[in-house]
Amino acid sequence: MTKYVGDTNNQRETGAMRVYAILRDEILTMQLAPGSAVDEISLAERFALSRSPIREALVRLSADGLVMISPNRTTSVAPMDFGRIPEFLDALDLLQRVVTRLAAIHRTADQMAAIRKAQKAYEKACAACIKSGNSQSMIEKNYEFHMVIAAAGHNVYFADLYRRLLEEGRRMLHLHFQFQTLDEHLTAEEISSDHVDIVNAIEQQDAEMAEKFAHLHATQFKGRFMQFLDRNLTANIPVNYP
Known part of the structure; x- marks a missing residue:
């Protein structure tokens, strides 16, 4: 049972890293425009993942200053002033x-x-x-x-x-x-x-x-x-x- 939980955590972490890497590349190369909305549900469907690793990826992108997560949990690509x-x-x-x-x-x-x-x-x-x-x-x-x-x-x-x-x-x-x-x-x-x-x-x-x-x-x-x-x-x- 412990092994199964560990594997699940590893899969979620791997999924989060994959989403993070792809979205980061799309933001930095302007494929995702500054200020554009980032929807968790759409991303979960796109990557065939649950919303948990999607959130983890978005939190990391937020720490990089690449996305903004508002108090109501909506997310958007950080604008360029x-x-x-x-x-x-x-x-x-x-x-x-x-x-x-x-x-x-x-x-x-x-x-x-x-x-x-x-x-x-x-x-x-x-x-x-x-x-x-x-x-x-x-x-x-x-x-x-x-x-x-x-x-x-x-x-x-x-x-x-x-x-x-x-x-x-x-x-x-x-x-x-x-x-x-x-x-x-x-x-x-x-x-x-x-x-x-x-x-x-x-x-x-x-x-x-x-x-x-x-x-x-x-x-x-x-x-x-x-x-x-x-x-x-x-x-x-x-x-x-x-």
């Missing part, structure tokens, strides 16, 4: 400079090796994304790369704040990548060149250069993303001449 994006990008710039500078000062040899490994994985993901048009792997490897750097800074408070910003910015990174791929000459080397400069500065333990390249990386992302917004937010505005 485009009006606050400049504030977000300013905060990202500041924290990116801080954690990268600290990494240059405090990183160990093992952490430097981990940073190099994360950079290579990011480059590989970039190449795959250009071929497939699917940005999910690149987004994940970008997150892992920056969090390895944050860990090397040895300040859990800065790292945690930075993690929250990176989590919130994943959908922005997807939109940004879709905009970048409009350039048919785009290469993986171009996408990852900012990371290479950051890694080299950290390896040389040059805090000034590490902070400078981290700032340039954030500034260039900000510029390209605002360009994306300008292009897309004005594309459907009709122009009628008398």
